[in-house]
Amino acid sequence: MTFGKTIKMFLIDGDPSGRLTCELSNWTGLAYRIPRTEVKKCGDRPNLNSTGVYMLFGRNDDDKEAVYIGEAEEVYTRLQSHLREKDFWNEVIVFISKDENFNKAHIKYIENKLYEKAKATNRYDVLNGNIPPMPSISEADCAEMDEFISNLLMMVNTLGHKLFEEIKDNLDSTNSEAWYINAARGAKAKGVQTQEGFVVLKESRIAISIVDSFSERLIAKRDDLIHSGKIQFINDEYIVMEDLLFSSPSLAAAIVMGRSANGLAEWKDTYGKSLKDFT
Template identity: 50%
Template sequence: MKKFGKNIKLFLIDGDVNGRWICELSNWTGKAYKIPRNLVKECADREELQKSGVYFLFGMQEDGKPLIYIGESEVIYTRLLQHLTTKDYWNECIVFISKDEYLNKAHIKYLEHRFYSSAKEANRYVIKNDTVPTKSNVSEGEEAELEEFIYNAKILIGTLGHKAFEPVARTIDTKETLFYFERKKGERGKGVGIPTSEGFVLFKGAFVAPDLLGSANQWVEDLRNKHKDKIKNNITTEDILFSSPSAASAFLCGGSSNGLVEWKTADGIELKQMQG
């Protein structure tokens, strides 16, 4: 399937990268506002934010895990004001409205549910919603338009710095090269992964060496502790994103590792040779 480029228009409302942004995609009726928490009240005069739409509150836990709350409202600005006094964990919001006032209550409830489901499936952010949003019934034609809205909104959310709806491991092309790690016939780790634009993804089902090597640095132990909830009986239970191939292989073997050398194709070609 041929991929087409996208033209994105950004406008800094306050003339400051740390201020409010408006983000638009060419040939699309949707529109995004990126608003820091401390500037929400500055949006009182933005008539577009008096419309219905969906919004996302972003924050960070003390342990560094990103947070997201997904909501909808028939009057976005009023709802954001409420969240200023009821939710203290967020520091930025992204709002989506329709420039042609297309979105009604059923539409935004549908969008809220679909975005929640996508965030749950991607499993990148801690979701702060207390309950699963109800999915409203829409016609077949409306569903097609709303799914297109979701597709475009995800592009803009990613552009604005949040990959909450993108799975760690994308769908792999059958022609794409996979890389394999195995040390000491698998006794000290064994797994399959692939380099991505964010680092290196280790696929679920990998075997993690049960103990750390005596030469292991503190950061290797920290890696193990960070992802311990994704390991059961020394087997990884989900895809894990690492900052580098070496971090992924060190995680598996429990000690220092040069991932560029130890990750190899099925034919035994080292990663550094493939990338070189």
């Protein structure tokens, strides 16, 4: 059973794009979202120099969303060093404990769990050079930290980053059944609608060739998926190697079929009814 949540945000400088704090009712955690350009102002936040974990958000050299996940016993001091040493990031989200109950082992445990979760969801390029080590803590402490992490994941999503969100986590409850395309040139795909768009599922097949009229934009998108290894040519078929999120059913259908397509008409259920029939 899920319950409603109350989240309180405070704009520190009265600017919605500036520094803010974020709190969840009945939770000891406190989140800060700070633009890179505002980090030096945070000397006025004494609790930022306590023990915590943080995520640096930006884009990598290929213009893909990227993140660095870290921990520190004095977070503000560490962030100042990152200003000098890491140039990819433009925003940081920090989590500390309002009751100052974190020790070094606690934050290393959280750091490791966040790293593993971010790698598993594969939404962002995780720029950590090494896997954060897992410390030895008691079973009781593990349970407490896991509960803290559960709320932390929700807060990161609330603050605009789907770093830890599985692509298929947010299925559209009104239309969550599977949809299919069986078409020319080997296109045979299965997909689902989510709150973010349309997901073509792993092991789907896309057309082995494209039509002459296929737009340059769509060719570039298809080529990028192939070159990144998300779609691979195996046994004379192009196979989808992981769930792929598209902004619309039409874009998903076009990539699958190798031609321009109206996704509302092309994606059909097992009875042959199209998405359009359900809108």
